[in-house]
Amino acid sequence: IAGITQAPTSQILAAGRRMTLRCTQDMRHNAMYWYRQDLGLGLRLIHYSNTAGTTGKGEVPDGYSVSRANTDDFPLTLASAVPSQTSVYFCASSEGQTDTQYFGPGTRLTVL
Amino acid sequence: SQQGEEDPQALSIQEGENATMNCSYKTSINNLQWYRQNSGRGLVHLILIRSNEREKHSGRLRVTLDTSKKSSSLLITASRAADTASYFCATDRGDAGKSTFGDGTTLTVKP
Numbered sequence: 001i002a003g004i005t006q007a008p009t010s011q012i013l014a015a016g017r018r019m020t021l022r023c024t025q026d027m028r029h030n031a032m033y034w035y036r037q038d039l040g041l042g043l044r045l046i047h048y049s050n051t052a053g054t055t056g057k058g059e060v061p062d063g064y065s066v067s068r069a070n071t072d073d074f075p076l077t078l079a080s081a082v083p084s085q086t087s088v089y090f091c092a093s094s095e096g097q098t099d100t101q102y103f104g105p106g107t108r109l110t111v112l
Numbered sequence: 113s114q115q116g117e118e119d120p121q122a123l124s125i126q127e128g129e130n131a132t133m134n135c136s137y138k139t140s141i142n143n144l145q146w147y148r149q150n151s152g153r154g155l156v157h158l159i160l161i162r163s164n165e166r167e168k169h170s171g172r173l174r175v176t177l178d179t180s181k182k183s184s185s186l187l188i189t190a191s192r193a194a195d196t197a198s199y200f201c202a203t204d205r206g207d208a209g210k211s212t213f214g215d216g217t218t219l220t221v222k223p
Contacts, residue, residue, distance in 0.1 A: 035213075040215075041215050041216075042200055042213040042214050042215040042216050043155070043200070043213040044213075045211075045212070059212075090154055090155065092155075098142050098143060098204050100145065100157045100160055101145075101155075101157065101202075101211065102157070103147075103154035103155045103156070104154055105153065105154050106153070106154050
């Protein structure tokens with residue numbers, strides 16, 4: 001079944017540790033996105049990629065990095081996690097830059 | 113800053129009633145999309161309306177867009193308990209494909 005997957009489902013992480021959240025889509029979408037959603041709030045864009053090989057900064061990029069080596073994968077890395085990065089992280093993809101976004105199930109990250 | 117803001121923050125209605133949620137935004141947009149999020153799940157796309165459109169329908173959903181007022185509304189008719197979820201609007205200005213989400217309206221439909 002075509003779609004977008006994220007791993008892990010949830011993670012508890014000690015502050016200062018490095019963590020990579022994985023995102024894979026099999027829809028051959030050009031654009032991919034990473035959002036964070038804090039409790040009771042909407043989504044805020046962290047980083048995005050309009051096509052393989054390119055990335056851009058969103059609204060809240062500090063403390064995060066991404067890479068887009070191929071069309072399907074868009075990993076998000078926290079180089080040195082801090083408690084304020086506790087959140088639910090959603091990956092999304094869209095065919096083009098202004099098309100409907102399809103979301104993954106999310107990764108619930110807790111940084112202690 | 114948030115481009116899209118939903119109103120009300122929370123809405124509680126009885127099954128069978130209609131639910132109306134509003135979204136206001138600040139700058140010109142390419143399109144506006146409504147998404148639904150069930151508790152603990154990812155967002156699911158409901159409907160997209162482009163800046164040159166005024167109204168769109170999809171099943172029990174009706175979306176309007178007033179670009180002069182920079183606002184949109186989502187109407188869910190004949191609501192069901194299964195419609196209980198949070199609803200978000202996302203505005204797309206066409207710049208590098210970045211959509212901006214509001215904080216959502218939490219809808220509770222009582223059976």
